[in-house]
Amino acid sequence: MQTILMPGVMDFNSLPKVELHLHLDCSLSYPAAARLRPGLSLEQYRRDFVAPARCQSLAHYLEAPRRMVALLQSPAALTLAVEDVLAQLAQDRVIYAELRFAPLLHLEGGMSPEMVVGTVVEALQSATPRNGVEARLLLCTLRHFSAEQSLATLRLAQQFHGPVAGLDIAGDEAGFSLDPHVEAFVEAARLGIPATAHAGEAAGAASLRETWRRLRPRRIGHGVRCEEDTALVEELNAAQLHLEMCPTSNVQTRACGEFADHPLPRLLAAGLSVGINTDGRAISDTELHREYTQLCRHFGWGVREFLACNLHAIHASFAPARVKQSVAARLRAAWTAVQL
Ligand SMILES: [Zn+2]
Known part of the structure; x- marks a missing residue:
């Protein structure tokens, strides 16, 4: 039986989840950051690495990760970051996760791109059994990168395929075109490497539609502004294209107004x-169980909604079928046993 915190609010901390x-590079905890920058105070950490509750824009929000990436320029630092986030995931009872980063941002200390990905893969494979979290990696290219950099990121995803489950594009959606990146994503689809893509966050429904049409991702990161176009919502529903939604982050970047305005409940109810x-656990100063608590408080969400979202996520994950089945069974067993 789960602990009841207050009437109608479950103890989400102990329930299994998928992320x-x-x-x-947005999730370094204060203790880990202080190991990488000795003398760092909690006040400095909060000022430099946690984005304001309401940023001026996505570009403003992205200043904090830039500072965190600067700390992650050696194999030891990357290993520490992986161990740190895996411990956070275990604490948050995440049983399946896909962890993303842009390998080409970690070359300033002299590592080669292969060494960056190899280090993260090795750290992940060592940390996952200790933490009981099944995890895979996604490699990100960035909107401001060149076509060559996107193709280089794809080649790394191909080389490390297995622990690296897929490809992503992140960065400043409103400021940069998709043009240089289309070739890498079309090639990924040809190679059978699944992709997700950030879209419909800093730019609106037209950007989401363009990203979906040109990059052929299996999922969309955020997609929070899809409601601007009702025909698009219907198409997303018909295609069952999964939206990876991040409510607190969406409020921070002004992709949506207040938490209570977030489209998640409407989209779930519509069948998406x-x-x-x-x-980013550090940048957004959040954890998954805190997102669940907010959804419960603002929208009255309970077992039915949370289980549905978790099952949608594991179904849309880039894990092999046997992992999907086993995680889905664990989710169903734990969530349907909740006593309210
Ligand atoms: Zn993101």
């Missing part, structure tokens, strides 16, 4: 495949 949208994610 598909989580940036490794949607999941709940943190985006």
